[in-house]
Amino acid sequence: MGADRLGLHGAGVDDVGPRLHRADRGGPARRPADRGVAARLRAFTDGYGLDERQRAELPDALGRRARAMHGFLRTNAPVQPWSRIWREDGPYWLATADYLDAHEDAWRTALD
Template identity: 50%
Template sequence: MEHVLTGGNVAAAVVRVGDTVRKPVTPATPAVEALLNHLDGFPGAPRHLGRDDQGRQVLEYIPGTVGDLPETNHELHRVGRLIRDLHDALQDFSPPPDARWHVVIPPDREDLVCHHDLAPWNLVRAHNRWVFIDWDGAGPGSRLWDLAYAAQSFVSMTRTSDPHTDAPRLRALADGYGLDDHQRAELPEHIGAHTRGMYDLLRTSKEEPWTRLYAEGHADHWGPAADYVERHLDVWRTALR
């Protein structure tokens, strides 16, 4: 029996069948499957299990909670460590020569294939592992670009936030990742640029689901969030020293 999985803004017709998830195939699916095959055995990503008789992508279903913001600095440190382990596991991944990706916000550079949507809504907290799901937007990027989006979303840097609360949370995430001094100096600007890039995507895209999300008011979150991050760059720099 199929059970529709709800909660995503982008992927359509995603269902659970027993201990598996079935997703429609897109032009990027073969490249994503190669990436997940490379990560087979890494506990922070779901296993790719092939295609079903309808041609859908089949993935391991991870039972657990999704969408919870880290409540403590210890949890943020764990998220940072998980992202570092993920990036290290991807460092030697060689994409297929005909790989097609679906990266919607241009990254700062392309030296690593990244997830590009590391956020609470894509983190399953299972009883024995934390797993990043929804790899449809994976593609070339960089460690800091991927981490910048995670920082904004997991720290929850929004227009209603308090920078004096967010600063130690950002530090915990960066410490968990193990950023060096140069990366710490660069991260705040990357957070601002990536957050602004999300707002610009919603504001200018003529494609679905972005036009629908814009009509639903999502840009009203991302624009002020970008303003907030950019307004307090000195606070983030000080926290990361």
């Protein structure tokens, strides 16, 4: 099944993460992994045709990549437009990284 058919054309790994509204970005890591998130992750990897090695590496990479985005925004916060993005989205990226790390086992199970 292709990525377009799954509605994933142009989707990034961000689209697999927790669906959070700005007001709800404070603590997703404390929540259990949503089966829907795991299903979207599986659909993402199926749609893009990830092989067994890529699927095995993905769960570890998810939190690391979100944490890297948080670090990038923090480092570049003194410069516009990054200061605005840091202020508005920095907490989101940290919460997303925490969520992804906290549920790495669920992502591995979804991809087995």
